[in-house]
Amino acid sequence: xxxxxxxxxxxxxxxxxxxxxxxxxxxxxxxxxxxxxxxxxxxxxxxxxxxxxxxxxxxxxxxxxxxxxxxxxxxxxxxxxxxxxxxxxxxxxxxxxxxxxxxxxxxxxxxxxxxxxxxxxxxxxxxxxx
Amino acid sequence: xxxxxxxxxxxxxxxxxxxxxxxxxxxxxxxxxxxxxxxxxxxxxxxxxxxxxxxxxxxxxxxxxxxxxxxxxxxxxxxxxxxxxxxxxxxxxxxxxxxxxxxxxxxxxxxxxxxxxxxxxxxxxxxxxxxxxxxxxxxxxxxxxxxxxxxxxxxxxxxxxxxxxxxxxxxxxxxxxxxxxxxxxxxxxxxxxxxxxxxxxxxxxxxxxxxxxxxxxxxxxxxxxxxxxxxxxxxxxxxxxxxxxxxxxxxxxxxxxxxxxxxxxxxxxxxxxxxxxxxxxxxxxxxxxxxxxxxxxxxxxxxxxxxxxxxx
Numbered sequence: 503x504x505x506x507x508x509x510x511x512x513x514x515x516x517x518x519x520x521x522x523x524x525x526x527x528x529x530x531x532x533x534x535x536x537x538x539x540x541x542x543x544x545x546x547x548x549x550x551x552x553x554x555x556x557x558x559x560x561x562x563x564x565x566x567x568x569x570x571x572x573x574x575x576x577x578x579x580x581x582x583x584x585x586x587x588x589x590x591x592x593x594x595x596x597x598x599x600x601x602x603x604x605x606x607x608x609x610x611x612x613x614x615x616x617x618x619x620x621x622x623x624x625x626x627x628x629x630x631x632x
Numbered sequence: 633x634x635x636x637x638x639x640x641x642x643x644x645x646x647x648x649x650x651x652x653x654x655x656x657x658x659x660x661x662x663x664x665x666x667x668x669x670x671x672x673x674x675x676x677x678x679x680x681x682x683x684x685x686x687x688x689x690x691x692x693x694x695x696x697x698x699x700x701x702x703x704x705x706x707x708x709x710x711x712x713x714x715x716x717x718x719x720x721x722x723x724x725x726x727x728x729x730x731x732x733x734x735x736x737x738x739x740x741x742x743x744x745x746x747x748x749x750x751x752x753x754x755x756x757x758x759x760x761x762x763x764x765x766x767x768x769x770x771x772x773x774x775x776x777x778x779x780x781x782x783x784x785x786x787x788x789x790x791x792x793x794x795x796x797x798x799x800x801x802x803x804x805x806x807x808x809x810x811x812x813x814x815x816x817x818x819x820x821x822x823x824x825x826x827x828x829x830x831x832x833x834x835x836x837x838x839x840x841x842x843x844x845x846x847x848x849x850x851x852x853x854x855x856x857x858x859x860x861x862x863x864x865x866x867x868x869x870x871x872x873x874x875x876x877x878x879x880x881x882x883x884x885x886x887x888x889x890x891x892x893x894x895x896x897x898x899x900x901x902x903x904x905x906x907x908x909x910x911x912x913x914x915x916x917x918x919x920x921x922x923x924x925x926x927x928x929x930x931x932x933x934x935x936x937x938x939x940x941x942x943x944x
Contacts, residue, residue: 542893544896546813546881548813552925553923554881554922554923554924554925554926555881555926557880557881557884557886558886559886559887559888559890559896561888567887569885569887570922570923571881571882571883571884571885571901571906571922571923572883572885572901572902572903572905572906572922573906573922584813586812586813588809588810588895590808590892590893590894590895591808591809591895593786593787593808593872593894598808598809598820599808599809599810599895608812608813609812609813610813
């Protein structure tokens, strides 16, 4: 009779296990710029082949978690990573945003950050230097 | 009379359930509910999608009716100087199409007060009670945050106003420089008249005609969805609350939301399952998958980019 009670647990375990997609991974981690953790800004993962761009904002504790649209995670494969943190200009003025991170990380053409996303969770810790 | 030493079947049935029996019954009920809930959720999602598409269709018809009458796309009047003549009322394009959305009485309620400059306390600032009109055609049922009024909209901070889920497509202008990696490479021009989409706050200075949509009406996105929680630019009837840019990847959602970071968040997204509904300039409605290529998406947002693009 005790084993009967274990059955629903086993079903639940197998369901969770069955959900892992071999073509889908997650990417989370921290960003530090010149030794200091960033507290705001955006990390974007640009696929080197065709595919959607995955994006995350950087939370005040310097952490990010990539999302593809409304879905957490991103397709497996190679990505170029861009990082931008800038001031918010006042709406209705001609004031422009001031960049707070090194400029080369702004564009996928100039960034030297690359990452390979594998199925399952990926720890991605980004270090930016001038 | 002797008592019979035989168990009475009626008496036995009055005994309590054992714990195991109870657990098994609860487990069966739980499994049945678990089967039912996703099915109900699916129907709810599908109903929200249908109503959302219908709302956008209404916008498509309204824009065309407006064009029939005025010979141009409904225009917005920026409250800022920005090269435009006064009165700078701050009236948005959604207000202009109200008569074509079966909201003539609301339009008439706005009309007498819409005089003078908004930043002199006149114009739209004269119309605060009307700005709270929470009509359903401007709200996607999946967008929970647009259900009620908001006090945190730009230029209306502290004032209760209705908010919209639907925003006109300004084009690919890089709002506030928030997306420098945007493949179109366009710089920020949202405060001027050189925008490559159909709806922007200074469009009263140029009054775009359908004949100027050189990419073809069926290849150009006109109105799309936003999630109110994600952006504080959403006052329904206001020239600075009713447009968004295609500068960010489609359906970029920030967790936690950062509605005040306008250079990042003035773009298109939805609470549907991985797609965003758009009204196309020809009046049809399409659901764009969020996995659409960033550049292709940007090409759909321009009215005269000359790109060979077809909306899937």
